[in-house]
Amino acid sequence: NAGVTQTPKFRILKIGQSMTLQCTQDMNHNYMYWYRQDPGMGLKLIYYSVGAGITDKGEVPNGYNVSRSTTEDFPLRLELAAPSQTSVYFCASRTGGQGYNSPLHFGNGTRLTVT
């Protein structure tokens, strides 16, 4: 199993450009999440999905969009990139149900710089 795979690993965007961060998992997990990690700020939830066709906002959804057309894929779309979106983005997945029996599995992140 590859687990959770994120692409690209690094990206530099100009202000106003848009891009899609890709996330795919091969563990047949129902639940998927997008977090951003800023230095000294921990992990903030952007969006999450409890299954194909179902998405919901997290703590910091502004400036982002998601879709979940398949169980495996959960892309994150940035429209009109801003410097405040410079961050490391992590995708995660879990089977579902109670978290004690269903820990998060993270990808290795996408480091995004907006200049």
Add this chain to the structure above:
Amino acid sequence: QQQVKQSPQSLIVQKGGIPIINCAYENTAFDYFPWYQQFPGKGPALLIAIRPDVSEKKEGRFTISFNKSAKQFSLHIMDSQPGDSATYFCAASNQGGSEKLVFGKGTKLTVNP
């Protein structure tokens, strides 16, 4: 509003020392408290987790202590090794409610040889 407060922000110990990382929470509905370990360039990975029906849990050299009345929990690393150098995040969630796991801000641990 930060729901899980983690301290210290950074910690340096010598090999063999016992680093302690502390977390405090506010929401009494939280009933699941995991710790994640993150190495540079990697995503976080679950290290150990506890539920509030026990006061302590050990897995190898890692121990979580939980104080429900004080709404605090901590991670202890016995006989720390340079390979334990990483960033550690505490987290909390309400299993019966939201799907959202709330993370602390992280502690960067350095274990010197």
